Amino acid sequence: MGAFELTVDNEMLLWLRSISITRHDMEPVYHGFFPVEDVHSCFDVPLDPMAYRGKQACPICNRPSHQLHWMRYSSPAESWARGGGVLGALSVCTKCYIQVQFLAEQH
Numbered sequence: 001m002g003a004f005e006l007t008v009d010n011e012m013l014l015w016l017r018s019i020s021i022t023r024h025d026m027e028p029v030y031h032g033f034f035p036v037e038d039v040h041s042c043f044d045v046p047l048d049p050m051a052y053r054g055k056q057a058c059p060i061c062n063r064p065s066h067q068l069h070w071m072r073y074s075s076p077a078e079s080w081a082r083g084g085g086v087l088g089a090l091s092v093c094t095k096c097y098i099q100v101q102f103l104a105e106q107h
């Protein structure tokens with residue numbers, strides 16, 4: 001799979017806004033492009049946010065890209081076994097609990 005990027009479109013934004021109402025008392029989970037448990041397992045592989053200055057801001061609170069949490073996201077082992085693995089930089093907003101942008105690496 002080549003380089004590609006994912007950003008939140010209008011349809012996804014409506015969905016993210018609708019679920020944000022119900023999650024205040026829970027442990028933070030980050031909804032969006034990828035399953036929340038897969039994102040959680042990559043959360044502590046941080047990337048330097050300053051390297052992503054000028055990328056997509058949070059579509060809910062407008063926090064700029066260099067103030068989001070960036071991580072190196074790799075999809076689970078079984079996805080790689082099927083030939084559908086993805087690897088790249090993923091931003092999440094730690095205020096809104098959403099996935100904001102994914103920049104895949106060429107591989």
Ligand SMILES: [Zn+2]
Nearest residue numbers: 058061093096
């Ligand atoms: Zn936000």
